[in-house]
Amino acid sequence: xxxxxxxxxxxxxxxxxxxxxxxxxxxxxxxxxxxxxxxxxxxxxxxxxxxxxxxxxxxxxxxxxxxxxxxxxxxxxxxxxxxxxxxxxxxxxxxxxxxxxxxxxxxxxxxxxxxxxxxxxxxxxxxxxxxxxxxxxx
Amino acid sequence: xxxxxxxxxxxxxxxxxxxxxxxxxxxxxxxxxxxxxxxxxxxxxxxxxxxxxxxxxxxxxxxxxxxxxxxxxxxxxxxxxxxxxxxxxxxxxxxxxxxxxxxxxxxxxxxxxxxxxxxxxxxxxxxxxxxxxxxx
Numbered sequence: 001x002x003x004x005x006x007x008x009x010x011x012x013x014x015x016x017x018x019x020x021x022x023x024x025x026x027x028x029x030x031x032x033x034x035x036x037x038x039x040x041x042x043x044x045x046x047x048x049x050x051x052x053x054x055x056x057x058x059x060x061x062x063x064x065x066x067x068x069x070x071x072x073x074x075x076x077x078x079x080x081x082x083x084x085x086x087x088x089x090x091x092x093x094x095x096x097x098x099x100x101x102x103x104x105x106x107x108x109x110x111x112x113x114x115x116x117x118x119x120x121x122x123x124x125x126x127x128x129x130x131x132x133x134x135x136x137x138x
Numbered sequence: 139x140x141x142x143x144x145x146x147x148x149x150x151x152x153x154x155x156x157x158x159x160x161x162x163x164x165x166x167x168x169x170x171x172x173x174x175x176x177x178x179x180x181x182x183x184x185x186x187x188x189x190x191x192x193x194x195x196x197x198x199x200x201x202x203x204x205x206x207x208x209x210x211x212x213x214x215x216x217x218x219x220x221x222x223x224x225x226x227x228x229x230x231x232x233x234x235x236x237x238x239x240x241x242x243x244x245x246x247x248x249x250x251x252x253x254x255x256x257x258x259x260x261x262x263x264x265x266x267x268x269x270x271x272x273x274x
Contacts, residue, residue, distance in 0.1 A: 014264065016151035016178040016220075035218035041151040042218040043178005045264050083170035083177040085151075128149065128180050 006053040007062075009069045013082035016043040017098040041085060046103070047126035048077065050111065054119040064119060076110045100127040104135040141257055142198045143186040146208050148217035151178040152233040155222075176220060181238075182262035183212070185246065188255050199254050211249045212242050235263040239271040247273070 019036040020029040029037040036042070050073055052064045084090055086098040092106045104125040115121050126132040153176050154168040164172040171177070185208055189198040216225055221233045227241045239261040247256050262268040 012264075014177050014179055016176040038218050038220075038224075040220035040223045041176050041178065042149050042220065043151040043176065044149055045180045083173050085173070085175035085177065088175040089173070128147075 004053055004055055005063050006051050007064060007066060007069075008052075009050045009066055009073060010047065011050070011070065011073045011078055012045060012047045013078050014043065014045050015081050015084050015086050016041040017086040017093075018042065019097055019099060021097065041087070044127050046081075047129075047132075048073070048107065049124040049126075051122040051124065052115060052119050053122070054116075064115070069115075072111065072114050076114065077107055080110075100125055100131065100133045101135070104133045108135050139188055140191060140198055141186050141188050142201065142204075143184050144201055144204050144208060146183045146185070146205070146213055148181050148183065148213050149178065150181060150216050150219050150221050151176040152221040153177065154232065154234060156232065176222075179263050181216075182265075182268075183208070183242065184258075184260040184262075185242075185256070186258040186260070187250075188257040189253075199251075204250075204254075207249055208246065211245050215245075235261055235267065235269045236271075239269045243271050243273055 018038060018041050019033040021032070024032070026037075050069060052069065054063045056063055080092075081090060086093045086103070093102070096102050096106070104123050107123050107125065108121060111123070112121055122134060122136060124132055124134045153173060154171040155164045155174070156167070159167070161172075161174070185204065187199055187204065191198055215227070219225055221228050221238065227245050228238065231237045231241065239259045242261065243256065243259045246259075250256060256273060259271045260268055261271075
């Protein structure tokens with residue numbers, strides 16, 4: 001068995017955020033980010049899909065133990081972001097605009113060191129059921 | 139009698155915190171939902187009206203008009219807002235999904251034409267948690 005297989009784990013978290021660039025005035029922020037720039041925050045049910053690709057291990061038949069992947073996502077992502085204000089409560093977005101794009105990149109960077117190098121990692125993040133991003137892009 | 143439902147959605151921040159209680163007590167009762175800096179949800183709102191189809195149109199009520207009324211009197215007020223801070227009709231109330239559904243019912247029932255009978259507000263806070271309110 002030497003074919004590559006992609007396995008997925010889905011987790012979710014709820015968080016508040018706002019989109020704004022501190023270098024811009026309120027008018028410019030509102031022009032660029034619209035309602036997403038409103039000062040008192042809004043929020044989302046984020047749905048996260050973590051994709052790990054590689055060859056199934058000969059002994060276990062697993063690409064990665066999905067229970068271990070789930071525990072990793074809960075420890076590194078869920079416990080960090082769930083029921084938090086991304087702008088105010090997290091180190092990662094103190095100086096980084098918490099767009100879905102940037103959140104996906106941050107999640108990738110948090111998970112990557114914990115997954116074997118020979119396995120590929122991709123994250124897909126749904127901000128709403130209709131808006132989602134993927135990183136890294138193919 | 140036929141039931142007609144229009145689905146809308148909005149995103150908002152909130153927290154569950156009783157101002158009469160200490161921070162510790164709020165955390166004990168509401169857990170992570172009491173986080174003082176807010177958290178948020180993608181809310182899904184289902185508004186159901188009921189009635190007999192008109193012989194002329196076949197409609198209970200023009201669903202486009204229903205959508206416009208929901209948008210004007212609910213979505214415009216709550217979408218991308220902080221429910222505790224920004225929303226007049228939730229002032230002085232706990233921002234639970236239960237109270238929000240009641241608030242939306244009261245808000246809509248004031249603005250729907252007299253011939254439209256509101257039947258149910260179903261409000262999803264997450265894909266797995268929702269409440270229903272039938273008035274009264």
